[in-house]
Amino acid sequence: MQRMLTTLALSAWAGFSAVSAAGLLRETGLLTAPDGVAGFVAALPLPLPLGLAAPDAAAFAAILASLATGLGATLAWLHAAPRGNAERAEPIAASLLTAFFGLYVAASLSGSPLAGLFGEGPGFLFALALSFGALLFDHLVSIDDTGDREFDAAMRAIEAARRDALPRRERRHSSESDQG
Incomplete structure (x- = not known):
């Protein structure tokens, strides 16, 4: 409240x-x-x-x-x-x-x-x-919690970028190990 x-x-x-x-x-x-x-x-x-x-x-x-x-x-x-x-x-x-x-x-x-x-x-x-x-x-x-909303949006963007980067990194590692 x-x-x-x-x-x-x-x-x-x-x-x-x-x-x-x-x-x-x-x-x-x-x-x-x-x-x-x-x-x-x-x-x-x-x-x-x-x-x-x-x-x-x-x-x-x-x-x-x-x-x-x-x-x-x-x-x-x-x-x-x-x-x-x-x-x-x-x-x-x-x-x-x-x-x-x-x-x-x-x-x-x-x-x-x-x-x-x-x-x-x-x-x-x-x-x-x-x-x-x-x-x-x-x-x-x-x-006004504008700063909080902006912080939350930035954290969501970071989390989304991290989720996208993990599969790409895994693909890159698996392709490097296939070549090596």
Whole structure:
């Protein structure tokens, strides 16, 4: 399966976004029913409540839900049938990861309680850097394999020439031994 690292990284970020958005909606009081999504979210060990005002929590939940939706669409596009889709989806994936970085920086620099969502220490930034690395690695590994096709064609031509040369050499050796 191609683009496995990118798929894993983007899936993790989509999950983080979706669960965080649901947690923020729970904090606003919009998810109050004990069953369904609210029950699932209530069971998650989230670092919530963060202490955001309800309108702020709803706005950040919308941003995170949008990121989760964008990541899901990008994953679908990465694995769509035509190969060219992946090359067009990669910049979108990088943009979505950059949006996470922007949200983190804005929350951290402004002193927003939302910064608590990203945890303490450099773990968030390390995970983000690994995700960019996965995207870059998968891109470099899947760059047009024209060189590989040319190498394979050259190896097939060498093998065909070797197969043709063996019978000629055998005929030449047998004719030399008949004369000698």
